[in-house]
Amino acid sequence: MPTINDVARAAGVSPSTVSYVLSGRRPISAQTRERVQAAIAELGFHPHAGARALASSRTNVLALVVPLRADVSVPVIMQFATAVVTASRTHNHDVLLLTKDEGTAGLERVAHSTMVDALIVMDVERDDVRIQALRNLKQPSVLIGLPEDPAGIVCVDLDFEAAAAEALRHLAGHGHRRIALVGPSPAVYKRGTTYAERFLTGFTTTSAELGLETMTHPCEPDRAGVRACLADIDAQLPGVTALVVHNEEALRLVLEEVQASGRRVPADISVVAVCPRDVALNMPLPLTSVDIPAHDVGGLAVETAMKLLDGRPTEPVRLLPPTLVQRESTAPIAG
Amino acid sequence: MPTINDVARAAGVSPSTVSYVLSGRRPISAQTRERVQAAIAELGFHPHAGARALASSRTNVLALVVPLRADVSVPVIMQFATAVVTASRTHNHDVLLLTKDEGTAGLERVAHSTMVDALIVMDVERDDVRIQALRNLKQPSVLIGLPEDPAGIVCVDLDFEAAAAEALRHLAGHGHRRIALVGPSPAVYKRGTTYAERFLTGFTTTSAELGLETMTHPCEPDRAGVRACLADIDAQLPGVTALVVHNEEALRLVLEEVQASGRRVPADISVVAVCPRDVALNMPLPLTSVDIPAHDVGGLAVETAMKLLDGRPTEPVRLLPPTLVQRESTAPIAG
DNA sequence: TGGTGTCGTCGAAGCGCTTCGACGATCGGG
DNA sequence: CCCGATCGTCGAAGCGCTTCGACGACACCA
Known part of the structure; x- marks a missing residue:
């Protein structure tokens, strides 16, 4: 596995320059950028996620907590999950899958050990004990659902x-x-x-x-x-x-x-x-x-998490308007 | 967030000693161990996953690739997934969720960037293009299913x-x-x-x-x-x-x-x-x-991945014997 | 033409952890 | 009683990346 140093050497620049090419946080001349990119491609360089997380305190991973044997129907859960994963990918994030049965401990574990940047939690209950735990984390979280007291936590759901x-x-x-x-x-x-x-x-x-x-x-x-x-x-x-x-x-x-x-x-x-x-x-x-609209809600949850991570403003509670589609099971009343 | 240094200072030992208490890789006196553990508890110390991964080249994360809109039935997928997650947790691992539609690129991304220690791949097809990609990774992988040519990759499935x-x-x-x-x-x-x-x-x-x-x-x-x-x-x-x-x-x-x-x-x-x-x-x-037995197969997949990570020997293909349970839909032939 | 910026790059200092080698102390065996 | 293991601990060297400050080289405005 080549490192950023190998790339730097191959491109005849310093490692920091390679880093800046990758992150775009500083201007780099087109010439240099191309040389670096060529070196990256040639060596098949991929930045080491751990090293990156350590240096930048950003993991580019979202935690998703799903109910295990929920009363929530399985297809709905899957739709949320896949929506969250695909949406996360468009934001260059991956998804760590947690199950609800780990409870508060699971959230705290991944948050404290800095495995994730933010958490998305499904199937929240009225007085969910996890909510207080989430409030105490340094990472932001987004609930799918709407608890009794959502103060301090962003919620999204269907209305x-x-x-x-x-x-x-x-x-x-x-x-x-x-x-x-x-x-x-x-x-x-x-x-x-x-x-x-x-x-x-x-x-x-x-x-x-x-x-x-x-x-x-x-x-x-x-x-x-x-x-x-x-x-x-x-x-x-x-x-x-x-x-x-x-x-x-x-x-x-x-x-x-x-x-x-x-x-x-x-x-x-x-x-x-x-x-x-x-x-x-x-x-x-x-x-x-x-x-x-599990797909939309999941996508919105990710979108919201990204906003929080970027420090962009966010509505505390966002309820999606429902849409009814008439098909063949309803008709004007007879007689 | 306290670091290992804070813990070391609080316990009056060196950081390496704390590390050894945590990993158990070297003998530590009961006295010291207790002091360290007390300090850990008091400070609420949790090792930083990225730092750990960087230093040890172990992430304690498994990738799980699930089909997105598969012909595989959704409940079965969910059963596999939850089985994999719970089994992983018993081995102190977490699960990164990937979707099949990212294809080969997804596997390579997480593997090359060292986000995971091993990969578990569901819904493999006869000549799945992903198999060659998996062979080229430095991380081991376990297939759920049985492709044409499983050479070099461990497979588990129902027989x-x-x-x-x-x-x-x-x-x-x-x-x-x-x-x-x-x-x-x-x-x-x-x-x-x-x-x-x-x-x-x-x-x-x-x-x-x-x-x-x-x-x-x-x-x-x-x-x-x-x-x-x-x-x-x-x-x-x-x-x-x-x-x-x-x-x-x-x-x-x-x-x-x-x-x-x-x-x-x-x-x-x-x-x-x-x-x-x-x-x-x-x-x-x-x-x-x-x-x-989605649950068993999922568990077995994780178990197998752990064996591979530990360098323990493993059967290349493991097919679970089926069990038939008689219920009320079969009866001796009439007449 | 001399300051004042901006551009493009570099070097070095970490991020927090693991692990290796070293070293004094303790112990058992010959 | 001395020597070699073993035990328990420490210090230091990284792991691979990001980021900050610094510093020429130019450009531009007055």
Whole structure:
């Protein structure tokens, strides 16, 4: 492995000049620059990451903390992760993958040992203990999600309140008045993942605003849970004409069970899903959905981290506006 | 951030002694060791990863290359990834996440810049161009999968040939003679992901050995594809009594379409799936399955990487024996 | 034409750690 | 009782890079 000294010698310049060619932090004549670049190419020189980190206190690595066996759906996690990795690469950064189960210790380990420049944390809970830990680190961090008290930490996420409003407005626009929310499993609420609550809030608020008759119901993502949920809905909101499903795991089962009950989507009952685009498209019927733009959120998280690292100004909380795409699972109310 | 010098001063020893306490590479008296450890704890000292890497040429980081929009199913990728991360942690290593789409360049980048000690590469294809690149790196690598010519690179994977044999033996043991394989999509074969071929080989070989009447058919994982596939099977192998499904995406649809054709599982037709345990369990009916032990394979990959780093001997190719678990989708042949 | 800048480059001083050789002290064996 | 190991510790030399200050060489404005 050639070092910067080898390059310098080959190019007939000093090592610092090579460094400046690489970093562009000082002006270098075109001539010299070319000689140096030629030498770099010829020798196949790659700066040693450790040495660079030591000298510059910059690692060009971001930590990404993902939930392990989360209630968060696996495809969504993967979408975030790949978005973060690809976005990081465009900023010349790499990604160190941590799992949530290492908890606070993992964050502190990589931060204290200066392995990363910044941290991106997924699946934050309402009173996540990790938040205080993050505040104490010298590296900045970006949360994907929105805890109770985000003071001092930048957050990005989909605007789930607006997402619920969007779903209801769409249905109301089609004449629906009796609408039920099939929510995440009780465990998700219990855990305090706030996106569930935020969606719920948006749902009830908008319902009131629009004067709809609605109800909400959590739902275990197995057949029994879905059946129970739908039964409750039919009992408490007879003649329901639309469902908003904010539960990816249960989505398919909801469709099956609705059909099993003799109702057709969308003729008898409309369904709006809240899920990533490709999930909505891969259902038996292409679903009208409010997209969970994991890719955008992941990219935004990285973008935000870069801003923080550059000392550029940043909004403390950035919630992406939702977009609803009408597909084949919603229709104007019959009759 | 305290440095090793601060610790040394606080403990009244030299920096090298602190280092030896940390690494255990030289004997240190119990007394000294305790003083040093106390100082470390009190100051909250964490060695600087870059400095350590520079001095020791060891980063304690593993690269993991995952497919981005693979034909490999997302849950399987996640299982591998989390297995690799957790296993790495038990060996005091972290994981740098790379995506396959960076190709050869990504591998070379992290290797040449000495960001990682070893590489673990998923989703290798028959003549994967990355393999030659890996051979030229100074860091060792472990493939998850089995290319055409694995010379010089260690591979770990499930023994897919044996998996097919296992599935057929199980069915034959239940009296089935006419058995069809519902394989991965044509794209998977085309791409040259060898697990598909290996399964196919095992299937046909064992079929011949056992004197079964079998056929094989690739399958697009959408409703149309599944229908076409099943239609072909019924046409070419009328009276088929068992299906082996090696296609996670299509699995659910296969079950639905079989049912739609008026046949019951397992009364009229038995089904053996090849998929991770939890996928088999999350179907409408718990499926008899040959497990894809992503967790074990991931762990083994890390274990193997550690062996290579320690210079311990290693088998060049390690194929894990499959295990079939009988659940409710297979039964002795009727009549 | 003499100052005042800017440009382009160099040298040297670290960044924080590991590791090698050295060295006094302690110990056991002949 | 002396010699050679072994133990426990230290000092110093790097690992490969960045960055700061310095310093000619010019250019430009007055």
